[in-house]
Amino acid sequence: MKVMKYLIVTLLIGLTHSQSSNLKITILSTMVADYDYIGEWGFSALVESDDNKVLFDTGFRPRTVLENADSLGIDLSTVEHVFLSHNHMDHAGGLLYLRRKLMKTNPSAIKYVHVGKGIFSERISNGINKNTLTTIKNEFESSGIVFIVHEKPKEIFPNIWTTGIVPRKYNERNWSGYREILLDGKKVEDNIPEDQSLVINTKKGLVLISGCGHAGIVNTLEHASEIFQNKSNITTAIGGFHLFNKSPKDISWTAKHMRKHKISNFLGAHCTGIDAVYQIRKKNRMSRDNCSVAAVGSYYDLKDGLFPGLISK
Numbered sequence: 239m240k241v242m243k244y245l246i247v248t249l250l251i252g253l254t255h256s257q258s259s260n261l262k263i264t265i266l267s268t269m270v271a272d273y274d275y276i277g278e279w280g281f282s283a284l285v286e287s288d289d290n291k292v293l294f295d296t297g298f299r300p301r302t303v304l305e306n307a308d309s310l311g312i313d314l315s316t317v318e319h320v321f322l323s324h325n326h327m328d329h330a331g332g333l334l335y336l337r338r339k340l341m342k343t344n345p346s347a348i349k350y351v352h353v354g355k356g357i358f359s360e361r362i363s364n365g366i367n368k369n370t371l372t373t374i375k376n377e378f379e380s381s382g383i384v385f386i387v388h389e390k391p392k393e394i395f396p397n398i399w400t401t402g403i404v405p406r407k408y409n410e411r412n413w414s415g416y417r418e419i420l421l422d423g424k425k426v427e428d429n430i431p432e433d434q435s436l437v438i439n440t441k442k443g444l445v446l447i448s449g450c451g452h453a454g455i456v457n458t459l460e461h462a463s464e465i466f467q468n469k470s471n472i473t474t475a476i477g478g479f480h481l482f483n484k485s486p487k488d489i490s491w492t493a494k495h496m497r498k499h500k501i502s503n504f505l506g507a508h509c510t511g512i513d514a515v516y517q518i519r520k521k522n523r524m525s526r527d528n529c530s531v532a533a534v535g536s537y538y539d540l541k542d543g544l545f546p547g548l549i550s551k
Contacts, residue, residue: 258397258440261540267297268507272547275534280328281508290395298328300335315343323449354432355389362418397439410454412480443473451479456495471500482511493521507532526551
């Protein structure tokens with residue numbers, strides 16, 4: 239009992255010890271692009287919190303993220319940690335190219351890759367394994383990449399947390415359902431069980447970053463809030479949330495739960511869907527300045543707020 243009390247007290251101290259006072263999140267891959275940047279069906283964002291940097295997902299085509307970063311004046315050779323939200327290649331397609339290219343400048347660049355438990359499980363479609371990460375894992379490791387597997391919520395940098403595996407409290411069904419996964423020797427529908435998101439604990443509340451939100455945006459919001467004992471509002475949500483094929487009723491339900499968590503900044507990228515973003519803006523009485531479709535070059539700054547870009551507002 240004493241040990242348990244100690245662990246609880248230690249956890250509470252860790253959660254309340256400090257909060258990020260400097261945060262910037264820049265979109266490096268999504269379908270819409272400002273200026274001369276490159277758009278694609280994929281997602282990637284650079285997270286800079288205080289003195290720490292994490293590349294969240296790596297886009298689809300090998301060169302997209304690096305070329306967009308170069309156009310934005312961002313040096314990715316200084317980034318050593320990557321966070322992969324799940325196994326799909328529109329989020330992991332640039333990983334090997336980035337590692338091989340940037341390690342020439344910095345041997346530790348794009349070296350440590352945080353993944354959810356089960357990300358390397360076989361995904362079966364018509365009897366064939368479609369999980370590319372599994373088939374080329376040896377190539378990743380041969381390049382020096384080290385995979386760090388997460389199952390539970392964990393602080394991977396000061397104030398930067400992985401949600402770990404997100405409990406599916408609500409049946410949001412935010413996946414396509416056309417593959418099967420091997421679990422305990424049995425084939426079951428692949429609901430992308432390894433899906434995880436990042437949560438940054440800031441002085442202005444929690445900031446959530448999602449790749450596709452296959453676990454469900456509301457499930458992820460609820461889980462993220464519970465990690466911090468429901469003591470902080472989730473003021474900002476950024477990334478892909480797989481709402482593009484949802485019905486108006488589903489969008490209304492989602493918007494209601496977003497209001498519950500006091501979200502005041504929303505940047506919907508990738509699979510969120512353009513119309514879904516506009517519906518959420520309308521239902522939650524938000525504006526072009528704080529609820530927008532994300533574009534390559536869009537960013538969120540803790541001090542200055544959201545910069546949606548010119549084309550996507």
